Amino acid sequence: MIKHNKGVRDFFKNDYPKLYLLSGSQIPTDINLDDKSRIGYYCNVLAVTWFAINQLEDTPQQPYRTIIVEHCINHVTIKDIVSTYKHSGFWGTNRKNEALKKFAEIFKQEQIKNKIYPLLEFE
Template identity: 45%
Template sequence: MNIKQIKHFFKNDYHRLVLMTGGKTTPLDLTNKSRLGYYQNVFNVVSITIAEMENTPRHPYKKIIVERFINHNRLQDLEPLIGYRHSATCKKINEALVCFATELQRQQIKYNFYPLIEFE
């Protein structure tokens, strides 16, 4: 998994998806072949993926993704939220990104969402 590509997705593409779809999740409609329908489905699958991520004190992946990449909190603000020091927080961020990419692929296969969004 390329962590830089996943970070790029959250830095650029995720917020474009929010703007295009209005930030509202709807039921997946795989029969809608329009461009907006595709992007709505991408946003829905990403939202489902984030909701399904583990959020325990040992693996605070969901909290990391939401606070760091969606709410744009600084690293210094994230450290007390998850209860780790700086170096451990950086490692947990990378783990959360890999976990997100793995879970995203699993959700896409589960819902038969093609073409797959992949981070090589």
């Protein structure tokens, strides 16, 4: 699981910012399978990323979407996120690992559902 989450963390640290820049700093809202270019593929991966993020649970008990958006994309510390939920840092670390795992699962499902090949895998 840790190795799996490391891949997702690396994706948000290294790949996501590049995808965002390549897209013209816009989040695509749909998939374009007609564009067979490399940029078209990257835009589709970015769209799938946000499809997956928007399916994440976002409750006080499982604030997965908040953690992914605020921590992984906006670089807010887990400590700052956790303080809004009035929990300990250990609770936040556990929720972060759960959020990363859940994101990876949904992301893969969305790639397959939307026929975005080759699959980007985090393992």
